[in-house]
Amino acid sequence: MFILEYLKSPRKVGAVAPSSKRLAKKMVAPIQFENCRCIVEFGPGTGVFTDEVIAQKGEDVVFILIEQNQEFWRKLHQRYQFKKNVHVVHGDASDIGLYLKKYHQQKADYIISGLPFASLPKAASQSILAAIKTTIGESGRFITFQYTMFKKSMFLHWFELEKTTYELLNFPPAFVLEMKKG
Structure with missing residues (x-):
């Protein structure tokens, strides 16, 4: 399914295979689950990072998944629709404010993203x-x-980079960037 969705829309899917479990663990490692109320995931795809978050989050933590791809959204909705405080939204990441409001959240403590910023149009990335x-x-x-790290300067325009790690055991290997308001 992943390859087919990539072939249909490579600029939006951005990868030919789901992320590895090792990359998922690195993506969620910075999250202090005991001190957060709301986590948002952009572009959850097939749910590799999602599963890692759900395994560690408390029942009261609101988890909002925002997926633009119709097929991925449908599969995610079927899989997680009965999980407490897990909301699967078919929509655009730039509308995060609307989704936070819908689920009675003032802010997101953590936003994890699988979006392919290197292939997204500049205007979409900026938004x-x-x-x-x-x-x-x-x-x-x-x-x-x-x-x-082609888009590193774009991220640094908006955020302060706190930490960068690298996961070799992913296809392809990937950098994980942890950022805060700058």
């Missing part, structure tokens, strides 16, 4: 990053992975 900056709290974190 999403602006929305992230306005919706994470002062102590909030934005965590994303990228296959190259």
Whole structure:
């Protein structure tokens, strides 16, 4: 399914295979589950990061998944529709403020992203990053992975980079960037 969705829309899907479990663990490692109320995931795809978050989050933590791809959204909805405080939204990441409001959240403590910023149009990237900056709290974190550091300066325009790690055992290998408001 993943390859088919990539072939249909490579600029939006951005990868030919789901992320590895090792990358998922690195993506959620910065999350302090005991101290958060709301986590948002952009582009959950097949749910590799989602499963890792659900395994660790408390029942009261609101978890909002925002997926634009219709097929991925449908599968995610079927899989997680009965999980407490897990909301699967078919929509655009730049509309995060609307979804937070819908689920009675003032801010996101953590936003994890599987979006392919390297292949997204510049205007779409800028719109999403602006929305992230306005919706994470002062102590909030934005965590994303990228296959190259080609867009690092774009991220640094909006955020302060706290930490970068690298996961070799992913196809392709990926950088994990942890950022806060700058």
